[in-house]
Amino acid sequence: xxxxxxxxxxxxxxxxxxxxxxxxxxxxxxxxxxxxxxxxxxxxxxxxxxxxxxxxxxxxxxxxxxxxxxxxxxxxxxxxxxxxxxxxxxxxxxxxxxxxxxxxxxxxxxxxxxxxxxxxxxxxxxxxxxxxxxxxxxxxxxxxxxxxxxxxxxxxxxxxxxxxxxxxxxxxxxxxxxxxxxxxxxxxxxxxxxxxxxxxxxxxxxxxxxxxxxxxxxxxxxxxxxxxxxxxxxxxxxxxxxxxxxxxxxxxx
Ligand code: ADP
Ligand code: MG
Numbered sequence: 001x002x003x004x005x006x007x008x009x010x011x012x013x014x015x016x017x018x019x020x021x022x023x024x025x026x027x028x029x030x031x032x033x034x035x036x037x038x039x040x041x042x043x044x045x046x047x048x049x050x051x052x053x054x055x056x057x058x059x060x061x062x063x064x065x066x067x068x069x070x071x072x073x074x075x076x077x078x079x080x081x082x083x084x085x086x087x088x089x090x091x092x093x094x095x096x097x098x099x100x101x102x103x104x105x106x107x108x109x110x111x112x113x114x115x116x117x118x119x120x121x122x123x124x125x126x127x128x129x130x131x132x133x134x135x136x137x138x139x140x141x142x143x144x145x146x147x148x149x150x151x152x153x154x155x156x157x158x159x160x161x162x163x164x165x166x167x168x169x170x171x172x173x174x175x176x177x178x179x180x181x182x183x184x185x186x187x188x189x190x191x192x193x194x195x196x197x198x199x200x201x202x203x204x205x206x207x208x209x210x211x212x213x214x215x216x217x218x219x220x221x222x223x224x225x226x227x228x229x230x231x232x233x234x235x236x237x238x239x240x241x242x243x244x245x246x247x248x249x250x251x252x253x
Contacts, residue, residue: 005030005152005183006051011060013046013207020046022207023060028152028185033178035198036187043207044187045156051185052082052154065151081145081153081182088141091130095121095140098129099147106148119143119173135166139173146177153177155186159193164239165246171197195219 006028013021021043028034036044049055051062053073062069064076089098099112116122119139124132132140138158145153158174159167174197178184188194194201195215203211203218211218 003030004028005065006185007063009061011047011050011062012058013050014058020207024209026202026209026212028183030183031181032199033174033184033197035194035201036204037194037201038204039189042204044204048154048156048187052080053077079151081148081150083141083145083155083158089129092128094126094128096125102144102147108148110147115143115146135162135169138162138170142173150182152183152185155184157187159190164243
């Protein structure tokens with residue numbers, strides 16, 4: 001898993017005088033889940049949207065699957081799947097109608113019910129987008145990224161605002177998608193999510209990458225410095241209690 005599918009070199013993005021991304025470089029390997037991990041305002045969405053060809057960069061070099069962003073943006077658009085924010089969906093159309101609309105846009109044919117199966121939403125096929133719960137909306141929007149059978153999908157904070165069950169359902173879904181060979185780049189500010197889900201993470205803060213590694217290696221490196229948690233952590237936390245009491249299964253209405 002060391003074949004770079006995305007390569008970003010010295011990426012800079014200025015909004016007026018403000019430098020939001022300050023010369024970052026990283027590679028994403030084929031078949032991995034790569035996380036851009038950082039606080040609000042770190043430059044995660046800016047970086048993602050530049051690679052997605054949706055925002056212009058100030059300087060730097062980006063290639064996606066061997067295609068140069070400056071000269072082959074249209075080629076890049078064809079092989080990536082981008083998750084729309086909830087506001088990007090017609091609220092009054094049902095899920096089948098929305099999938100058919102996307103198929104028309106991408107000039108692709110998919111079996112809508114099979115696609116809904118993948119994200120556990122077959123029973124919501126006739127429901128309108130606006131009638132879905134937060135977790136269901138996220139699962140549906142991830143399903144729509146798969147319509148053009150992309151090599152890489154981009155997820156910007158896929159689990160922000162979801163309850164613990166819905167987050168875990170989404171983690172399973174993201175891992176299922178990776179296991180079919182699709183490369184995934186996502187952003188998050190949740191450390192537990194990055195630790196569980198990502199093969200490697202880049203920690204980004206104020207427009208700079210301060211570490212790129214596997215979560216395991218980052219933790220081992222810290223422990224090797226003699227770091228210890230101030231007090232022993234309990235073997236479970238309140239989230240574990242919640243999940244244990246309410247169950248793991250999908251019960252979003
Ligand atoms: P993140 O996704 O990590 O929260 P963003 O990439 O959205 O961060 O934003 C990085 C910085 O750039 C923030 O300080 C934000 O206010 C600023 N920024 C983002 N978009 C714009 C814009 N269109 N115009 C001006 N500043 C922006
Ligand atoms: Mg963001």
